[in-house]
Amino acid sequence: MTAFVAVVAGVLGLVVGSFLNVVIWRVPRRESIVQPRSHCPNCDTQLENRDNIPVVSWVLLRGKCRQCGESISMQYPIVELLTGVLFAAVGARYAYSWALPAFLVLTAGLIAISVIDLEHFIIPNRIVYPLGISSVILLAFAALLEPDWHAYGRAWLGGLAAFAFFLVLHLVVPGGMGFGDVRLSFVLGLFLGWLGWAEVLGGLFTGFLYGAVVGMVLIAVGRRGRRQHIPFGPFLAAGTMTFVLFGPQLVDWWHGLGR
Numbered sequence: 001m002t003a004f005v006a007v008v009a010g011v012l013g014l015v016v017g018s019f020l021n022v023v024i025w026r027v028p029r030r031e032s033i034v035q036p037r038s039h040c041p042n043c044d045t046q047l048e049n050r051d052n053i054p055v056v057s058w059v060l061l062r063g064k065c066r067q068c069g070e071s072i073s074m075q076y077p078i079v080e081l082l083t084g085v086l087f088a089a090v091g092a093r094y095a096y097s098w099a100l101p102a103f104l105v106l107t108a109g110l111i112a113i114s115v116i117d118l119e120h121f122i123i124p125n126r127i128v129y130p131l132g133i134s135s136v137i138l139l140a141f142a143a144l145l146e147p148d149w150h151a152y153g154r155a156w157l158g159g160l161a162a163f164a165f166f167l168v169l170h171l172v173v174p175g176g177m178g179f180g181d182v183r184l185s186f187v188l189g190l191f192l193g194w195l196g197w198a199e200v201l202g203g204l205f206t207g208f209l210y211g212a213v214v215g216m217v218l219i220a221v222g223r224r225g226r227r228q229h230i231p232f233g234p235f236l237a238a239g240t241m242t243f244v245l246f247g248p249q250l251v252d253w254w255h256g257l258g259r
């Protein structure tokens with residue numbers, strides 16, 4: 001059963017990843033994500049169905065547009081593969097939970113947000129708001145079906161606590177965290193809160209840890225100045241996904257250290 005859910009989620013992830021590529025390209029450019037169909041950014045030719053298969057098309061075309069031969073960024077198949085792998089992992093982890101759809105939506109949203117933040121240094125409201133609203137609704141369905149309203153209440157408290165904490169950071173540390181990160185933190189706290197309070201602390205702390213480590217490495221190798229901006233969204237997202245996938249193991253490990 002777990003393997004079956006993982007495989008189905010993984011295939012779904014490849015397709016969703018293909019859609020995320022459209023979102024990642026169009027949302028920061030304020031284009032519609034529905035119309036028109038996908039087209040080559042260079043020659044504008046619309047993609048045929050056979051050239052729109054996740055990962056496979058890119059490999060068959062050897063990363064070049066069929067019409068004009070312009071190379072197609074490796075980012076496309078990478079986003080598709082990443083989404084497929086993470087969906088499979090989330091599917092395996094939540095195969096027996098009604099919260100699975102909510103966690104898949106979270107995964108997709110965080111991938112789009114992370115890539116856009118890395119490229120444009122923004123976390124678009126056009127993604128965070130729909131992600132937040134659908135998360136609140138999907139987790140409410142999960143709470144109803146499980147049934148576990150206790151977890152749902154804790155999710156809200158986790159989201160509000162994370163939001164308050166990031167808001168204070170945003171106000172106290174000038175030029176530090178953007179308000180996009182503050183909005184995003186509500187969604188992260190919501191899902192981590194659904195899992196437990198230890199996950200809220202662990203997931204957010206791990207996000208800071210990732211950001212600090214990568215930031216120091218970038219400064220050390222001279223790729224970024226001390227005062228240059230480093231997008232924070234991807235690290236927060238990675239910290240949360242770490243606890244979404246390995247929360248119980250990491251919390252157990254942490255408790256074990258105290259003994």
Ligand SMILES: [Zn+2]
Binds near residue numbers: 044045066068069
């Ligand atoms: Zn082309």
